[in-house]
Amino acid sequence: MSDRTLRHKVAIVGVGETQYFKHGQSPDPEFKLALKAIFAACASAGISPHEIDGFASYSDDRNDAVRLAAALGIPELRHSSMQWGGGGGGAAAAVAHAAAAIAGGLAECVVVFRALAQGQFVRYGQGGMAFGYGSAAPVISGEMAFPVPYGAISPAQRFAMKVRRFMEEHGVEQAALRAIALASYHHAQANPRALMRGRPLNEAQYDASRWIVEPFRLFDCCMENDGAAAIVLVSAERARDFSHPPAYLLGAAAGADYRHAASSHTAPNYATADFRTVARRLYEMARVEPSDVDVVQAYENFTGGVLLSLAEHGFFRPEEANDALTLENLSAPDGKLPLNTSGGHLAECYMHGMNLIIESVRQIWGHSSNQIEGVDVAMMIAGPLVTPVSSLILGSEATR
């Protein structure tokens, strides 16, 4: 067996987040949110921020590692890494980079973070582009020149056709997407951090909600929020000295399928969230099977992305989606496949996957607001439908 693995080499020992806000409602600028989340994660780990010697992030996070290091007076910055690619596809990849740096002796204590005050910058829901409102229409070139003139601009509009094709190929019904949305809202009702706590969602409300772009209704789409979240990683050797039980990284994988980024939707394997290659390597490193996974946090940019992610991680065959994706099956604590137990991006906060990693850790610790009994293996899937994507698996002490 090759020793080139991250399995049980590194653990998450602290997690933290700011208060989560609706889009545009954070009283703090984005950089201050990042600092507050890092402080919260350090407090959770019981360390001083001065012990941090590395930062990892993704999605072109605007809050530079070197600015953070200067602002916090970090004595020696040893690691700073950024996963290429937009969207949240890099969330688990950033954890992998941090873990690899620790396992490889490049750093001791690395923080993975994401700060995202969408209200202070360009909104993703408008395609993340500056359109020059009120002035002459700008010229657009490159990849975006192919879809945008036809009104396929926003992420929802760029991904709906993949999901439509998948649903048609495999006979997946709208009710499968609805169950994913209902599960997130159901779990949010018990989570004090969740922005949609106190606003439960039922089938009739989902069915009556307006189309954004078929097959996505309003409740199939993530929120747009302000906030920040962070986690602290150290080596497995050090991890036992912390107050929380270690949440070990069992495996992580990132990447893209063959020519998945070929422009104008020409990827040979089209109706996919892009986890075909990534999921295989994730399971190989973690040495677990889908049936070993106790709880899944699957990034909801759109419910359709979750549908494809879960199928590509082997939790059901595409043809079984209608039976697998029911509110009963997806609900904690007793469902067969408890999903997005914090409320996720639909109903807790759209923190680009970092809140989903934190929820995975809390399930290992036994601290979730929708706790499942005896969680030893927790999976987090990042940023479906974008390129590259990533996912990770955490394990309790019992997996050693």
Place this chain on the structure above:
Amino acid sequence: MTQHSEPYLPAGLPIPGPERDGLSKPYWEGLKAGRLLIQRCCTCGIWQWGPEWICHSCHGFDLAWEEVKAEGRIYSWERVWHAVHPALKTAVPYLVVLVELREPTTVRLIGNLLGDPRQRVSIGAEVAGEFEHHTESEPPFSLLQWRVP
């Protein structure tokens, strides 16, 4: 191949054009001339889309642009109800289709499906291309739209 006069979507969206390095210029110039041009490797003959400076199969740098027929099948589709650009506020709902060309079948193009935006759309349906020329635009450009015959 036919043309239609009224644009499917209102004016005001970003105007498509070639990159600074000119990679996709033959494609956009071709549409203005009513021709659909797709990249093809001069060395191994494989079709390539989107445009790139190298053949993804044989790694040859010698790539040509060949005219193909604007005919194909609907590979997927979406009906947009929520406008994300001010120019589209009065244009919803509208239909976007992904069309797999009849030849080469490895190429898919995004366009709008002309006709009733509330029409029933079927994956696999045959469609024919129609050039949509925006000659009054500054700079001028052309799009390729699709219709079920």
